[in-house]
Amino acid sequence: MNKKFSLSLLLLATVLLSSCQKDETIPQTDYSIESDISFELISQHSNGWIKEAQYNNFHLEETVPQNEFEYYENGYIKSAKVYSSYPQQHLYMEVNRSEDNKPLWSKYYTPEGDLWFETVYQNGQLSTKKVYSEKGTAVHSYTDGDLTSVEFTSADNSVTSTTVYNRIAGTKKLTIIQDGETVLEEEYSDLENYGDGMLTSNRAPMANPFADTEGYYRQIRSSFFTSTMWENNADPIEYLKPYRNYYGYHIPGGAEFVSKFATEFAVNSEVYQSIIEQYPVTEDEALVLSYQYTEGSGSYLPPFEERRALDKEMQENPSLFELKYGNEYIEKIHYGKNIFVIGALRNMPTNDKAAKEIKDIARKHMNGLIDGENQLSNEELVILNKVWFEVKFFSTLKMHRNGVVINSNADYNKAVQEVMDAESTIIQVEYIPFDHMISD
Incomplete structure (x- = not known):
C-alpha cells in the first residue's frame, strides 16, 4: 500500500515538474521598442x-x-x-x-x-x-x-x-x-x-x-456617422470639412496629397489645425470615429447686371479691383455640426504580435468608453498600460477645439450632449474666383 502511494506521489511530482518545465518554455510576448528598417x-x-x-x-x-x-x-x-x-x-x-x-x-x-x-x-x-x-x-x-x-x-x-x-x-x-x-x-x-x-x-x-447678397438656402438635415475604425494617420481631412474651401482645393483621394492640403486648410480651419498638430506622427494607425450633421446649405448667384458691371470694373483695372475685393468671394455656405474622436497610440512595441494584441485591446477600450460596455479586464489594462493611449473628442464648438480627453462613458456622453444642445453653425464656406462671374 505504501509502495503504491509512493509511486503515485512520484508520478504526480513528475507531471507537475513536466508542467512547470513546459510553462517555462512558453515564449513571452516581447513589448520592447527597437529600431527596424523604417x-x-x-x-x-x-x-x-x-x-x-x-x-x-x-x-x-x-x-x-x-x-x-x-x-x-x-x-x-x-x-x-x-x-x-x-x-x-x-x-x-x-x-x-x-x-x-x-x-x-x-x-x-x-x-x-x-x-x-x-x-x-x-x-x-x-x-x-x-x-x-x-x-x-x-x-x-x-x-x-x-x-x-x-x-x-x-x-x-x-x-x-x-x-x-x-x-x-x-x-x-x-x-x-x-x-x-x-x-x-x-x-x-x-x-x-x-x-x-x-x-x-x-x-x-x-x-x-x-449690393444684393441674398442667397438661396436649402434645408438638408442629413447626418453621417462612422463607427470606430483604423486609419493610417490622424489627419481628419475626410471627416471634417475645412472651414474655408477655396476654389480648386478639392479634398484629395491619395495619401500622398495630405501634406499639400494640410498646409492649405490648417491656415484657417482651427479644429483641423489643432488635430494635426497634436498628432503629427502616427506609429501604427489611429482609431477614429466621426459624426457629420448638415443642417442646410446656401448658394449665391449675384444678379447678372451686377456681375457684368463688376466684371467690367475688374477688366479695366484688375490691380485696383483685387486691392479692394481680393481674388475670390463666398459662393456657398454650409451649416451643421461635426464631431471627430481619435484614439491615438504611442510607444508601440516593434513586435507585430505584441502590437496587434495592444491594438485589439485599445479598440475594445475605446468602444467601451463610447458605448459604456465591454470593460477591460485587469490583465488587459496591464497590457494597454505598457503603451500610451489616449481618446480625445473634438467638435466645431470652441470648447472642443483643442480636444477633450475621454476617460469614461460619462465624459463622452457629456461632450456629445454639448454638441447636440448647441445650434448649428457655419461649418464651411466655399469660394469662387471673381474672374468666373461671367464665364461661370
Whole structure:
C-alpha cells in the first residue's frame, strides 16, 4: 500500500515538474521598442518609452526622413518635424508643444522650402498667425482664441489692408490704404456673408462688392456617422470639412496629397489645425470615429447686371479691383455640426504580435468608453498600460477645439450632449474666383 502511494506521489511530482518545465518554455510576448528598417529609435526615457525617434521613407532610390520627433516622458509630443515627398522631398510642418500638451508654436512650409505660415500660441490658445506670400504678409491676431484683426501689408509696403472685428457689436471694419491714402473704408457684419471677398494668397479678408447678397438656402438635415475604425494617420481631412474651401482645393483621394492640403486648410480651419498638430506622427494607425450633421446649405448667384458691371470694373483695372475685393468671394455656405474622436497610440512595441494584441485591446477600450460596455479586464489594462493611449473628442464648438480627453462613458456622453444642445453653425464656406462671374 505504501509502495503504491509512493509511486503515485512520484508520478504526480513528475507531471507537475513536466508542467512547470513546459510553462517555462512558453515564449513571452516581447513589448520592447527597437529600431527596424523604417524606424530609428534614437533615445529612450527611463521607463523605456520613446524620447527621440525618426521614421524614414524610401524615395527616388534613397532613404529620406518622414518624421523626426521627440516625446515627453508622459507620452505627449514635445516637438516634431513632418516631411512630404510630394511633389518633392521637403519639410512641410514643424510643431512644438508643452509637457501638458498645450501648443507653443507651429510652422508650415512650401515644397520649395519657403515659410508659408506660422502660428504662435499663448496659454494653449491662438495668439498670432502670419501668412506669407509673394504679395506680402498677413498677420492674424487673436484674443482668447478668437480672431480680432487681420492686417495685410504688401511686399513693397505700399498697401495695408486692416480688418478689425468687434464681436460685441457684431461688426467688422475694413480699411484699405495705398500710398498713404484711404482707398476703401467699410463696415460689415462680422458674420460670413455671400460675396465677401478674400485675398487667398494670404487668407486676408477684403471688401464685398455686391449690393444684393441674398442667397438661396436649402434645408438638408442629413447626418453621417462612422463607427470606430483604423486609419493610417490622424489627419481628419475626410471627416471634417475645412472651414474655408477655396476654389480648386478639392479634398484629395491619395495619401500622398495630405501634406499639400494640410498646409492649405490648417491656415484657417482651427479644429483641423489643432488635430494635426497634436498628432503629427502616427506609429501604427489611429482609431477614429466621426459624426457629420448638415443642417442646410446656401448658394449665391449675384444678379447678372451686377456681375457684368463688376466684371467690367475688374477688366479695366484688375490691380485696383483685387486691392479692394481680393481674388475670390463666398459662393456657398454650409451649416451643421461635426464631431471627430481619435484614439491615438504611442510607444508601440516593434513586435507585430505584441502590437496587434495592444491594438485589439485599445479598440475594445475605446468602444467601451463610447458605448459604456465591454470593460477591460485587469490583465488587459496591464497590457494597454505598457503603451500610451489616449481618446480625445473634438467638435466645431470652441470648447472642443483643442480636444477633450475621454476617460469614461460619462465624459463622452457629456461632450456629445454639448454638441447636440448647441445650434448649428457655419461649418464651411466655399469660394469662387471673381474672374468666373461671367464665364461661370
